[in-house]
Amino acid sequence: MRAAAVRLFLPTVIALSFAAQAAGALLPSVPLLVASTAVGLAADLALHRWQRGMATTLGKLHATVTVRQAVRDLLLVTGLIRIEDQDYETKYMALACGLLIFYALHFASQALAIVVRRSRTLPILTRNIDASPLRLSPAPPALLMRRSGQRLLVFGLPATAGLLVAAIADSGWAAAAGIGLSAVLALAAIAVLAARLRSSRKPVTSEEALEWFESWLAEYQPTVGMYFSGGTSSAYQANMWLEPLARLEGRPLIVLRERFMMRKIASTDIPIVCLPKVADVMRLEQSTLKMLIHPSNSGKTSQVLRIPTIKHAFVNHGESDKLSSCNPYAKAYDEVWVAGPAARERYALASVGVDDKDIVEIGRPQLDVIKPYAGAPTGSYTTVLYAPTWEGWDGNPGNTSVIEAGENIVRSLLADPGVRLLYKPHPLTGSVEPRAGAANLRIQEMIRAAVATRAAEHANERPAASAAAELERRTAELDRLTTSSFRDSADDAERMLLQAVPETGRAAAVAAATAAWETAYWDSFPAWEHLIVTDARPNVYACFNVADLLISDVSSVISDYLASGKPYAVTNTSGLPERDFRTTFPTVRAGAVLTPDASGMPALLESVRNPENDPYAAARTELKEHLLGPSDPPSVVRFNDASRALCAKAEEHRAGMAVRALMAIPSQRDAESPGQRDAETGQRDAESPADNEHVKG
Structure with a gap:
C-alpha cells in the first residue's frame, strides 16, 4: 500500500498543480499561478528522472509530456490575459505564436533524432571485439537522442520562466525573451542532430557491418560458446556460466539476441555478439563454432537449434525437484548436461522424451567459490539466510513460501536475540502473483523495524568509519571494472565503439575486486544487523559463505547450497504431509522441514548451534554427491571433458555432412x-x- 502511494505521489502532485494553475489563471491570482506552475514543472522533471515507468503509463493515457507542457504553457498565457492592463491583441498573439514556433521546432528535432538513431542502429552489437573498421563515433547526448520528454521540459524552462516573470512583473519582454531562448535551444538541437547525418559521420551500412562480422568470425574462429535470450530479469542465468565458459578449451563466444542484454552481461574477457534478427543468426552456420551451451529455454532458442553444423547442450541455470528442471523442451538439444545422478533419475521419472544416453553429468562448475562447512557458529550470532524462490508461472502455492509462510518465518527468526537474518528474495518475486509481491514488501518492513530496534540497543557498537570508507573505495574500484560508458549509453553504435577494445585480463581483475568488495561489504555492517539483500551484489553464493543456516523452498538454491555441507531447511507450503513431501522432493531428505507456521524454528536453530544434535549431517554428505556428483574429478574438469566430447561429435557430423553432400551430387x-x-x-x-x-x- 505504501509503495503504491509512493508511485502515485508525483502524478497526484502534477494533477493538483494543473487544477491550482487553472484556478490561478481564472481568478486571476499571480501567487497561485506562479507557485502551482513551479511545483508542477518540478514534479514533472522529477517524474522523468526517477519514475520513467510512470511517465510511460501517463503517456498511454494520452497525458503525454507534450500535452502536459502545452497545457501548462497555455494556462500561463491565459493567466496573463486575465491579469489587468494587458494588451490582448499584441501580447497574446505574440506569445501564442512564439510558443507554437517552439513546439514546432521541438517536433522537428524529435523527428530528426529518430532518423539519426535509425542511421546509427546496426544489425549487430559487440563487446570485447575490435570494431574500429565500422567507423563508429560517439552518439549525441541522450537528452537529444532519446529523452524527448525530458528535452521538452528542459528546453521549455526558459519559456516557462519568462511567462512567470511576465505574470509577476507585468513584462511582456521577459516572456518573449524566455520563449525565444527556448526556440534557440531547439534550433541548436536540430543543428547538432543534422550534423550527424553527414556521410562522413555515418557508420557503415548494415550489409557492410554483417560482412565485417563474417570476416571477424573467419579470423577469430570460435569453437565453443553460450547462447542466451531472455527478459530483463533473467541475465543472472547467463552470468553464472561466464566463468566456467571462460575456462573451457578453445575460443569461446557469447551469442545474445536482445540488445538490452548487452548491458546486463557481467564483465568478461569473452567476445560477445548480439544478433537480434534470426537471418543474421544463421550466419553462424558457416563459422567454425562447434557447440553452444544453453542456460535457459526461450522462444528464440528454436531459431539457433536449426543450425545443423553446431551441437547444442542444455546446461540450465539451476537444478531442483520442480517440474521446470525436467522440461520436455530439453529433448530438442543434442545433449542435456546435469549436475549429478539425481537429475538423470529426474528425467527418467518424468519421461519427457530425453534419452538417458544424451544426459551428461558435469557437476556444477560455478560452485567452486562456495566455502565448506566449518562447524557450529563461532560468533555471538547465528546467521540465517532466508532465500525463498518466486511463485513460478503455474501459480502452484507450493512454489514459494513467501505468501503463506514468509512472515511467520521472519517473525520467528527476528524473535530470537541470537539470530542475524539475511533476507534475499528471488528477483522475480511478485512478477506473476501480486500476493507474493505484497508479502515480500511486508517482510522487508518487518526486518527494517527490527533493525531499528537493535540499532537502539547497540548504539555504541557500530563499525568504525574506516569500514564504510573501505566499502566505498572497493565499490568504486569494482564499478570501474564492471561499469563502462557502454552500460550508460542507449545508443547502439556508441556501445559497439566503447567496447571495441577487448577486456583482456578484466575477468581476473573483476574476480579479485569482487572478493575484496565482499569482504568490505560484510565488514561494513555490525554482526547483529539484519540485512535485506536485493541488489545484484552480493550474489547468493557470497551469502552462502557467511550463512550458518539456509531456509528456502524447493529450488536450485538448495542444490547449490549443498556444496557447502551446511544445514538447511525447506518450507512445506504444498499441503503434502511431511513424509510425502520428502518422497516427492528428494532434495528435502537431508534437511529439516518447516511448516507454514514456522513452529519448528527453535529446534532447528538449536541443532545448528549444537552440531552434535544435527540429525542430517551424514545425509547431507550423501545427498551432495547424489545431486552434484563426485568431487573427483572436479566439476571444472568434467565440464571441459563434456565440451571436448561434444565438439568432437560436431566435427564428426560436419565430416559426415560433407561426404553425404558429395554423394548426393x-x-x-x-x-x-x-x-x-x-x-x-x-x-x-x-x-x-x-x-x-x-x-x-
Missing part, C-alpha cells in the same frame, strides 16, 4: 540415361563434322 554423365548420351553425342557430331572426322582418323 553425382556427375552429370552418371546421372544421364544412355539414350540421352547417344542423342547428345549425335547432336555434337552433326554440329562439328570436321572434328568428328579428325577423331575418327
